[in-house]
Amino acid sequence: MSTEGVTKIPKDQIQTIVATDCGSTTTKAILIEKRDGEYRLIVRGEAPTTVEAPFEDVTMGVRNAVTEVEELSGKTLLAPEGVIRPRASDEKGADVYLSTSSAGGGLQMMVAGVVKTMTAESAERAALGAGAIVMDAISVDDGRLPHQKISRIRQLRPDMILLSGGVDGGTIAHVSQIAELIAAADPRPRLGIGFQLPVIFAGNKDARGHVRDTLGESLDLRLVDNIRPVLEEEVLEPAREEIHNLFMEHVMAQAPGYNKLMGWTDAPIMPTPGAVGLGIQNVAKQYKMEVLGVDIGGATTDVFSVFAGTFNRTVSANLGMSYSICNVLLETGLDSISRWLPMSVSEEALRSRIRNKMIRPTTIPHSLEELVVEQALAREALRLAFEHHKTLATGLKGIRQARDMGDTFDQKVSGATLVNMMTLGMILGSGGVLSHAPRRVQSALMMLDAFQPEGVTRLAVDSIFMMPQLGVLATVHPEASAQVFDRDCLVCLGSSIAPVPQEGIRMENLRDSTPVKVTLTMPDGTERVETLGFGEIRLIPLEEGSVAQAHVEPGRRWDVGEGTGRAMDVEVEGGIVGLIIDARGRPVFLEKEEADRRKQIRNWIEALDIYPMDALMKYIEEGRAV
């Protein structure tokens, strides 16, 4: 991303940073200051977002959120023309002001390419990585007839279109065909009646002339480098940068009050998920590990990952905990939700309960029973979003791979998922249901159940969802962003050790096995041996900031990362929750009989102290229908 227009103050003189994130419902402001040589979060403030009627001016919400920061910090940060810069004194003004935004529905895009699994998929990755919601991906071979494609394009009303297709020097006929369909559909932008819809062409260079003739007159056409110049290579950055530019020029410029806000900031306003993506990539660099990030909101769930050095983001636009909660039910089915419940369920009451959450999205669980149901739903929403992510976070499809003799017995197909749960180093969760769970151990177990990490994995949550602001800050001042992330944003829950059964073995046959024995040398030098039977889960207290040495010995048909039956020595990080040893199998083995399964779930709840057992038993014993 361009850092043009960024404050000219030398980095080492930057003392005070204000950053806001204008979300669809809430605008969040943070104040960061350099104290004793370190950047730290000082205070945060929030206020309702004011993009919609009756306010229709995003800066009102920004002012309200920054006002709260002023009140809490005792500083003066606002003037009529925005956040005060340059800083007049320690008590007045800031050195840098930045913002991200997902208000007004965020950035909504349509992408198009020639081949569904190749250029269209690359275009989708480019758009998602830039922080967009992809409304549809159109391609020559997507199975729809031309008139169906045209009517779909007409119906969509995206903020912009990304068109790709063809390798440089290849045929231009197919990409031209898609361009002509777009021209025929004459698509309209979502915002601003009468404005020209931006279209980014990132396909075969030789097709530029024809694409210009076809689309240049009626649409706002931009040309960038091909995202697939050759089949074996994917170049997403130029397209992503143009998406960010257009987001500022078009989408933001059409949204109420953004022209004013754009004048306030020292760097371009970024789409919130784009900024979070940058943040996650920085985490992977900072900690030198593979990272999986997830943000579960009311309407959508974003999943970010860095595996084998490749960043990917997906957004499940209709999986969330309030507005889209019924879609979670629709996609996963009632049985998949109730399998995580320790009590019996009346289908009708549970369905009504989920629907009532949808129509009254701002309510919060009052009774324990409500919390248990909500967290069961969260597991499924996270699981589905992750499944979706695995299908897009892949190597390039449809390409020939060079092989040598050593690869003969390792016939990997092209386009296999990059997601590898065994090499994954950290899971970072955010969003209300994970960040604000009454007990932190609940967040840990929700993530273990939904993602099922293997081997040794760190678990963390974003304390107050600062990732957007820290992501955009990283473009201006990476050190400040990294320091605040490490000290104030990340809440370390702890680590998990999860052995995986040998491939092809039925888990029923492992009932009598001992999946793992862990010998821990605790920070105080004491030794502790934990041996777990199949289906067990155990919590070992290990404080935040402390590290234990673990000698992990998997059972005969189990693997913890070194191969079946092979022991390994590893350092495990502590956290607010501690160390969780999870011997429930992968995938987690759930009993088939309902009564057995409920008992199994209760045992896990008890082992990890997930819920207050006395209150929970009241619901179970009363046999109350949920």
Next chain:
Amino acid sequence: MAHAYTPGLKVSNREVVRKTRRLPIKGEVTVEVGDMVQPHDVVAKTEIPGDPVSVNISQLLTVEPYELPDVVTVKEGETVEKGQVIARKISFFGLFKSEQMSPVDGTVEMISDVSGQMVLREPPTPLDVEAYVEGIVRRVLPEEGVVVETAGAFIQGIFGIGGERRGAIKVVASSPDERIEPSALDASCEGKIVVVGSVATAGILRRAEEVGVVGLVSGGIVDADLIDYLGYDIGVAITGHEDIPLTLIITEGFGPMRIADKTFELLQELEGQEASLNGATQIRAGVMRPEIISPDASMLEQLRDAPEDVDTEDEDESGGLGVGTPIRIIRDPYFGALAEVTGLPPELQVVESETRVRVLNARLADGTEVMVPRANVEIIEG
């Protein structure tokens, strides 16, 4: 500033409501500021460009795209009729001939010698936007639409399906928690907005369709009945475009739910009155709730004389919570209960789920004192 509670749904017999009536693309506004309009009056119109139809000539006649100029028999901009020859290939010195006919009536928009396809466009279709409510045109949005202001009874529901409709109100249920049988709907309900009590079952919805009901109002609906009637499940709460012959508005929530007394009494008062209703619901930023609007003649008279700049938006900020405010609890364990606020402790409290939240104390209708999260109540708006 921040509300820690859900703004209540409006239920009022005297409300000024503004409705923005907007075209999807630019067009012509057919009324002027100050005009009095009826629900079915057209206030703006436009022509939606016809559907484009692409014909892949190159593939159909097995010619290379660059050969298109030699085989097409029409020009860009030309009008064609369905069945008319638009391309002809002659081979072997005229021995073989293959032709491609136009699949539609329309005009030739594009002939591409790069992709080998021809795009035909069907004739445009006119689109009218109606006033939807009886009222006065308050503002003209040039080339886009108008703002119509009306006044009278205004009832917001919590969830609905089906679009804009109009009819007279008929209350069939004798009490707000009655569960009526489908047979209670008869020929007298034709063209009416019918209030059916605590629950609209799939049977009631089907019966309503049979007798020609235009709108149904109930306290709740059971999820399975909604799926049964629609034939599919609604995943995301964006409704209003369902292909159904009537509009359903639920006032309280999912499951059988007693209609709030105030709502039921107002509907009874409106018996026989004409009303506009819309089931469209959108529960995201820019919340849209289903509504019933029944204009009042004397209030409309006053509107006509009112100065234009009086701001009477229907999204007025509500007064906020205070001791004595009537509320409805909108989540278990007291879901649906009506209560009165008795205290607003400022400190965060821990509730049974161990969540630390801002709470309020309230007295339920039976006198019980309870503590509930502020986020789980809505003010009963007047």
